[in-house]
Structure formats: C-alpha cells, structure tokens
Amino acid sequence: MKIALIAPAWHDPLWETEKEKSIFPPLNLITLAALTPPQHEVTILDESLTHLDFNEKYDLVGISAMTALAPRAYEIADGFREKGTRVVLGGMHPSALPEEAAAHADAVVIGEAEGSWQRLLNDLENGQLRTFYRQEERPALEHMATPRRDLLQRSRYLIPDTVQTTRGCPFACSFCTVSQFFGHEFRFRPVEEVVREVQNLEGEVVAFIDDNIVGNPGYARRLFTELARLPKKIKWFSQGSLNIAKDEELLQLAAASGCIGLFIGFESLSPANLQAIGKKVNLVADYQQAIKKLHDHGIAIEGAFVFGLDEDDDSVFERTVKFAQDNRLEAAQFGILTPFPGTPLRETLEREGRITNNDWGEYTISKVVFEPKNMSAKTLQEGFNWAWQEFYSLGSISRRLGLTKRHAAILWALNLNIRKRFNHFVEKLHADSLIMPQPSLARQ
Ligand code: B12
Ligand code: SF4
CATH class of the missing domain: 3.80.30.20 (tm_1862 like domain)
Incomplete structure (x- = not known):
C-alpha cells in the first residue's frame, strides 16, 4: 500500500515556524513508519513545511493530532476522504475523544500505536478495517523499531x-x-x-x-x-x-x-x-x-x-x-x-x-x-x-x-x-x- 503520514500545521503565531524550518521532526510519525511492514511505501508529510495535495492518491492516510491541532487534522481528514482516500486518526486528542475523531476518519487508533498499527494495516489489507483500535496492553519498550529518520x-x-x-x-x-x-x-x-x-x-x-x-x-x-x-x-x-x-x-x-x-x-x-x-x-x-x-x-x-x-x-x-x-x-x-x-x-x-x-x-x-x-x-x-x-x-x-x-x-x-x-x-x-x-x- 501507499501510505502518507501527516503532521498537521500549526496556526498559532507563538508556535508556528517559518515555512523553511520547523523545530522538531514528528517523532510519532517516523515511529509509525518504523512499525510499518516493509512491503508498504510510506511518505511523511509535515504540513508546517510542505503543501498538502488532496488529489494525490494514497491507499491510506494517517494523521496525528494533539488537541490544538485537532481542527486542522479533521479538515485534512475530511479533504482526503472526499477524494475517496481512507483515513486513520491517532495521537493524544483522538485517543481522548475517539468518538469525535471517528466522525472524520475510517479508523481511530486509541493510545500507543505499537501493535494496533500493525493490526490495522493487516485488517485493511484483508478488507476488515474496524473503527477503533485500542492497545491491548501497554507496549514494552524493549527492541523498539528505530524511527525512520x-x-x-x-x-x-x-x-x-x-x-x-x-x-x-x-x-x-x-x-x-x-x-x-x-x-x-x-x-x-x-x-x-x-x-x-x-x-x-x-x-x-x-x-x-x-x-x-x-x-x-x-x-x-x-x-x-x-x-x-x-x-x-x-x-x-x-x-x-x-x-x-x-x-x-x-x-x-x-x-x-x-x-x-x-x-x-x-x-x-x-x-x-x-x-x-x-x-x-x-x-x-x-x-x-x-x-x-x-x-x-x-x-x-x-x-x-x-x-x-x-x-x-x-x-x-x-x-x-x-x-x-x-x-x-x-x-x-x-x-x-x-x-x-x-x-x-x-x-x-x-x-x-x-x-x-x-x-x-x-x-x-x-x-x-x-x-x-x-x-x-x-x-x-x-x-x-x-x-x-x-x-x-x-x-x-x-x-x-x-x-x-x-x-x-x-x-x-x-x-x-x-x-x-x-x-x-x-x-x-x-x-x-x-x-x-x-x-x-x-x-x-
Ligand atoms: C516534543 C514535544 C513537543 C515539541 C514537538 C512536537 C512535535 N512536532 O512532535 C514542541 C516543543 C514543538 C511541542 C510544542 C507543543 N506542545 Co508538545 N509535546 C512534546 C512531547 C514532550 C513529546 C512528543 C513526542 O514526540 N512523543 C513521542 C511519540 C512517540 O508519542 P506520541 O506523539 O504520543 O505518538 C504515539 C501515539 O500517540 C501514536 N500516534 C501519534 N500520532 C499518531 C497518528 C496515527 C495515524 C496513529 C495511527 C498513531 C499515532 O503513535 C505513537 C507511538 O505509539 C509531548 C509529551 C509526550 N510525552 O508525548 C508533549 C505534548 C504532546 N505537547 C503538548 C502541548 C500542549 C504542546 C503545545 C500546544 C504547548 C506547549 N508549549 O507545550 C505546543 C504545540 C506546538 C506544535 N506546533 O505542535 C501536550 C499535548 C496535550 C494535548 N492533549 O494536546 C503534551 C502531551 C505535553 C503535556 N504535558 O501535556 N511539543
Ligand atoms: S504528570 Fe508527570 S509529566 Fe505530567 S506534569 Fe506531572 S510530573 Fe510532568
């Protein structure tokens, strides 16, 4: 599958950065990319640095959201879904309010993604995508996949x-x-x-x-x-x-x-x-x-x-x-x-x-x-x-x-x-x- 993982841009002037540079990379998305089996092709899109093209064809778009970024994350999700792309939301905000997030997504990952993300990809490939993916137990931090820098x-x-x-x-x-x-x-x-x-x-x-x-x-x-x-x-x-x-x-x-x-x-x-x-x-x-x-x-x-x-x-x-x-x-x-x-x-x-x-x-x-x-x-x-x-x-x-x-x-x-x-x-x-x-x- 062709997968895009998106970090929504920030519009608060206290935090937004110039288009050329951002402070930190999205560690969550490069961690997700590392959990993704190698047969899939992953692109990281940091909206603070790049323009999103809703016409680009992906099999799956994953979007991360902390609370203040949720409205923009939902706009992006809606934009891609209008074009027929499947969307997954995850991160702090969708985890706290999964029902709210589900109104804008085909699936919501609640909590840490280790385990849930791989299950979700597997279900999607088998045509059995569910709405909510919740971690069964907190992931152990031994042998973590190295983030895809x-x-x-x-x-x-x-x-x-x-x-x-x-x-x-x-x-x-x-x-x-x-x-x-x-x-x-x-x-x-x-x-x-x-x-x-x-x-x-x-x-x-x-x-x-x-x-x-x-x-x-x-x-x-x-x-x-x-x-x-x-x-x-x-x-x-x-x-x-x-x-x-x-x-x-x-x-x-x-x-x-x-x-x-x-x-x-x-x-x-x-x-x-x-x-x-x-x-x-x-x-x-x-x-x-x-x-x-x-x-x-x-x-x-x-x-x-x-x-x-x-x-x-x-x-x-x-x-x-x-x-x-x-x-x-x-x-x-x-x-x-x-x-x-x-x-x-x-x-x-x-x-x-x-x-x-x-x-x-x-x-x-x-x-x-x-x-x-x-x-x-x-x-x-x-x-x-x-x-x-x-x-x-x-x-x-x-x-x-x-x-x-x-x-x-x-x-x-x-x-x-x-x-x-x-x-x-x-x-x-x-x-x-x-x-x-x-x-x-x-x-x-
Ligand atoms: C580093 C950091 C920053 C950095 C960089 C943010 C970035 N670009 O990643 C900076 C300094 C810029 C920052 C700023 C802010 N931050 Co900050 N930040 C953090 C911090 C310390 C670590 C984030 C991180 O990388 N975690 C590690 C990754 C691996 O964890 P994760 O993001 O949760 O991702 C996992 C899951 O959530 C899930 N997941 C995440 N996204 C997705 C997406 C999909 C599709 C899926 C399937 C799964 C998934 O998978 C990951 C692996 O399990 C967190 C605290 C924390 N412990 O996480 C606070 C935190 C996220 N920040 C917070 C806040 C409030 C802010 C600010 C609004 C205000 C501030 N001054 O702190 C600004 C916002 C600015 C902005 N532009 O985003 C709050 C968010 C609270 C909330 N409910 O929204 C947190 C939780 C701190 C806290 N004590 O409450 N922050
Ligand atoms: S709960 Fe822990 S991480 Fe959060 S402010 Fe208190 S000491 Fe810091």
Missing part, C-alpha cells in the same frame, strides 16, 4: 535528532495529558538500545523528548554513564524534575554526559497551587538552591510556569517573572492553564461549569478557555501577554544572560527567536481585536 528532510529541522527513552509518569498532575495517555507506570527502553540509537544519529545535538529524564534516578544514572562513555561526544537537553539537584552524583553524570539544558516544570510559586494540582515532586522552598546547583554544573534552565491556577490572583504575573529573572533562568515558558480533554482538571472545571470555550484550536496554552477563580479572564490573558513581553524584553534578556554565560551565543539566539515569535503573537491578538494592551501591567 531517513524519511525526513533533515535540513529542515532546527533540532533533527529527537530520541525517546522512557514513557509514562508516576505522577498525576491534574492538568497533564501524559500520565493519562502513557500511564502512571514508568517504562524504560534498555540503556544499551538508547545508546546505540544515539551513536548512530547523524548529529551531535540530541533532544531527549522524555517528560522527565531523571524520573527514575537509577535508570538516569545508567543512561548518563553510558552516554558519557560514547566515542561521539554529544550535547543534549531534555525535560526533568528539580529533584536532580538533590543528587550530586546524578547532576555530575548529567553534565559529564553532555547535558546543556533542562526544561523544568516549576508550574507555580504557590505551595497551595502545587498541592492542588498534585505536583508532588516540586517543593517551592528548594527552587532557588536547586537552580543554583544546576547553573553551577553548566546546565541551562528553561522554566515552565502556569498562570490561572485557583490560588493565582493578579499579582502572580509580576511575582513569577521577577523570580525567573532574579534566578537568571536562561528561558521560560509561561502557559495559561488549559483543561485538555481526558484530564482530571477538565472533569473538575466541567463539574464547576467553568469551561467557556470548546474550540480545540484555541487550546494552545496561550488563550484563556475557562473562568479563572481569582481574576477575570481578561486579566489572565493580559497578565500572560505582559509576562512574556517583560521576560523577553531586551533589558531582561541581557540581565539574565549577559555575555559571559556558557553557550551565550546559542542562548541569545534562542531568546531573540522566542521574543520575535511572541511579538508576532501579540500583534496577531491585537489585529484580531481579541485583547487590548494593558499599560498598567507594563513596567517601563
């Missing part, structure tokens, strides 16, 4: 080499899709298989897209030790929790194996908020000390903060930005609390009648889609806009990075790129008259 246009990605080492998360933060989707049990790929994959990558900069690369310190220790022994010296970054700072040996191993940065979900400076969302790994009292330790080991930090939690009032923006600036975080991502389908947060807000917008295209974590408790939706949106503008103002970037920081050139480029994207986002908001600038929040 040969199907990508490598030069069109800023960071072409992405690798996943673990799936699942033992925590259950109320707003997060990950533990709902991948389960509460941490599953690991064998260290030697990960290291072999890394060794065979073309590049030397690797993004481990794990949700918490140090979630199991024993596994992380073994992984970092083996990465440090590789003949090829890599630089890597990932997501991780702050408890790494309490383990000096792990921190040293991370740095020695090439860790240059971690994306860390601080989420909130309010212990009551952290308690309410169930983020048990975070202890606010430890934040400052932990940041310093990571910095002392040459590890840059991109901090993630959520605005709009129930304990937040309009003072949260200035307090959070000041914390991130005072601690010289190399980058930060501020997000608006978003009730993704399938999460406990959504159930709570639905019960309380606080969901105000069900347009999935607005579930970008940069728009308010619910009624906050201690401020208006307008204040939340304006405070969010202000936080980004202030944190990425030129004065703030130079105070945080100076010229002496390790990897200063890369960090300046990253900050200026985010600044540009955010300014574009705010211009778009104003043009759409969604929001007016709020001078009272601006510092200068």
Whole structure:
C-alpha cells in the first residue's frame, strides 16, 4: 500500500515556524513508519513545511493530532476522504475523544500505536478495517523499531535528532495529558538500545523528548554513564524534575554526559497551587538552591510556569517573572492553564461549569478557555501577554544572560527567536481585536 503520514500545521503565531524550518521532526510519525511492514511505501508529510495535495492518491492516510491541532487534522481528514482516500486518526486528542475523531476518519487508533498499527494495516489489507483500535496492553519498550529518520528532510529541522527513552509518569498532575495517555507506570527502553540509537544519529545535538529524564534516578544514572562513555561526544537537553539537584552524583553524570539544558516544570510559586494540582515532586522552598546547583554544573534552565491556577490572583504575573529573572533562568515558558480533554482538571472545571470555550484550536496554552477563580479572564490573558513581553524584553534578556554565560551565543539566539515569535503573537491578538494592551501591567 501507499501510505502518507501527516503532521498537521500549526496556526498559532507563538508556535508556528517559518515555512523553511520547523523545530522538531514528528517523532510519532517516523515511529509509525518504523512499525510499518516493509512491503508498504510510506511518505511523511509535515504540513508546517510542505503543501498538502488532496488529489494525490494514497491507499491510506494517517494523521496525528494533539488537541490544538485537532481542527486542522479533521479538515485534512475530511479533504482526503472526499477524494475517496481512507483515513486513520491517532495521537493524544483522538485517543481522548475517539468518538469525535471517528466522525472524520475510517479508523481511530486509541493510545500507543505499537501493535494496533500493525493490526490495522493487516485488517485493511484483508478488507476488515474496524473503527477503533485500542492497545491491548501497554507496549514494552524493549527492541523498539528505530524511527525512520531517513524519511525526513533533515535540513529542515532546527533540532533533527529527537530520541525517546522512557514513557509514562508516576505522577498525576491534574492538568497533564501524559500520565493519562502513557500511564502512571514508568517504562524504560534498555540503556544499551538508547545508546546505540544515539551513536548512530547523524548529529551531535540530541533532544531527549522524555517528560522527565531523571524520573527514575537509577535508570538516569545508567543512561548518563553510558552516554558519557560514547566515542561521539554529544550535547543534549531534555525535560526533568528539580529533584536532580538533590543528587550530586546524578547532576555530575548529567553534565559529564553532555547535558546543556533542562526544561523544568516549576508550574507555580504557590505551595497551595502545587498541592492542588498534585505536583508532588516540586517543593517551592528548594527552587532557588536547586537552580543554583544546576547553573553551577553548566546546565541551562528553561522554566515552565502556569498562570490561572485557583490560588493565582493578579499579582502572580509580576511575582513569577521577577523570580525567573532574579534566578537568571536562561528561558521560560509561561502557559495559561488549559483543561485538555481526558484530564482530571477538565472533569473538575466541567463539574464547576467553568469551561467557556470548546474550540480545540484555541487550546494552545496561550488563550484563556475557562473562568479563572481569582481574576477575570481578561486579566489572565493580559497578565500572560505582559509576562512574556517583560521576560523577553531586551533589558531582561541581557540581565539574565549577559555575555559571559556558557553557550551565550546559542542562548541569545534562542531568546531573540522566542521574543520575535511572541511579538508576532501579540500583534496577531491585537489585529484580531481579541485583547487590548494593558499599560498598567507594563513596567517601563
Ligand atoms: C516534543 C514535544 C513537543 C515539541 C514537538 C512536537 C512535535 N512536532 O512532535 C514542541 C516543543 C514543538 C511541542 C510544542 C507543543 N506542545 Co508538545 N509535546 C512534546 C512531547 C514532550 C513529546 C512528543 C513526542 O514526540 N512523543 C513521542 C511519540 C512517540 O508519542 P506520541 O506523539 O504520543 O505518538 C504515539 C501515539 O500517540 C501514536 N500516534 C501519534 N500520532 C499518531 C497518528 C496515527 C495515524 C496513529 C495511527 C498513531 C499515532 O503513535 C505513537 C507511538 O505509539 C509531548 C509529551 C509526550 N510525552 O508525548 C508533549 C505534548 C504532546 N505537547 C503538548 C502541548 C500542549 C504542546 C503545545 C500546544 C504547548 C506547549 N508549549 O507545550 C505546543 C504545540 C506546538 C506544535 N506546533 O505542535 C501536550 C499535548 C496535550 C494535548 N492533549 O494536546 C503534551 C502531551 C505535553 C503535556 N504535558 O501535556 N511539543
Ligand atoms: S506534569 Fe510532568 S510530573 Fe506531572 S504528570 Fe505530567 S509529566 Fe508527570
């Protein structure tokens, strides 16, 4: 069969990239391609980089969708089905709302695709395609097929080499899709298989897209030790929790194996908020000390903060930005609390009648889609806009990075790129008259 696997394009100005380059390749689609038996011909179409031709003939089109991309995924699905092409939807959103997705597809893969995808292809060839394919048990991560990176246009990605080492998360933060989707049990790929994959990558900069690369310190220790022994010296970054700072040996191993940065979900400076969302790994009292330790080991930090939690009032923006600036975080991502389908947060807000917008295209974590408790939706949106503008103002970037920081050139480029994207986002908001600038929040 001739199969096209499609990653829908992003239309949020904060995330969309220029047509020439995208940040990361679609690891899910090249993973699916690797699961596809060799008699089939697979093409990867990343809509951020390429124009889709609905007249092209395929025996099957597979489309991936996280929530904010669902409306575009459905448009693409409808477009291909009108031409008589069979369509399968999969990924986080169709897995959370399979009935909704089934209205736009011939089949929906619910959950991880390992096993289900091969069954689906087999059924299709035998003329017995079913509507829903659900994994029977969570796939083991031993002997995973190596993602088909040969199907990508490598030069069109800023960071072409992405690798996943673990799936699942033992925590259950109320707003997060990950533990709902991948389960509460941490599953690991064998260290030697990960290291072999890394060794065979073309590049030397690797993004481990794990949700918490140090979630199991024993596994992380073994992984970092083996990465440090590789003949090829890599630089890597990932997501991780702050408890790494309490383990000096792990921190040293991370740095020695090439860790240059971690994306860390601080989420909130309010212990009551952290308690309410169930983020048990975070202890606010430890934040400052932990940041310093990571910095002392040459590890840059991109901090993630959520605005709009129930304990937040309009003072949260200035307090959070000041914390991130005072601690010289190399980058930060501020997000608006978003009730993704399938999460406990959504159930709570639905019960309380606080969901105000069900347009999935607005579930970008940069728009308010619910009624906050201690401020208006307008204040939340304006405070969010202000936080980004202030944190990425030129004065703030130079105070945080100076010229002496390790990897200063890369960090300046990253900050200026985010600044540009955010300014574009705010211009778009104003043009759409969604929001007016709020001078009272601006510092200068
Ligand atoms: C890397 C990453 C990114 C990268 C790259 C995204 C990309 N192009 O792939 C960047 C940084 C750009 C990013 C941005 C965003 N992300 Co993101 N991201 C991730 C992360 C950490 C890993 C994604 C990944 O590669 N997983 C590994 C693959 C193998 O897993 P998978 O995608 O689920 O695919 C499997 C199955 O779902 C299935 N499958 C998937 N697609 C399809 C399609 C078909 C046809 C079939 C049959 C099966 C199938 O098969 C795969 C193998 O089992 C996930 C968290 C996670 N653990 O997955 C969050 C995650 C997907 N992101 C999320 C969000 C919210 C975003 C943003 C909207 C906001 C943000 N700031 O994070 C933006 C959106 C921007 C954009 N343009 O897409 C949420 C999505 C929640 C939701 N319900 O939609 C997640 C789950 C994080 C979270 N904690 O909740 N993200
Ligand atoms: S936010 Fe992080 S720690 Fe919490 S459930 Fe999601 S992946 Fe796990």
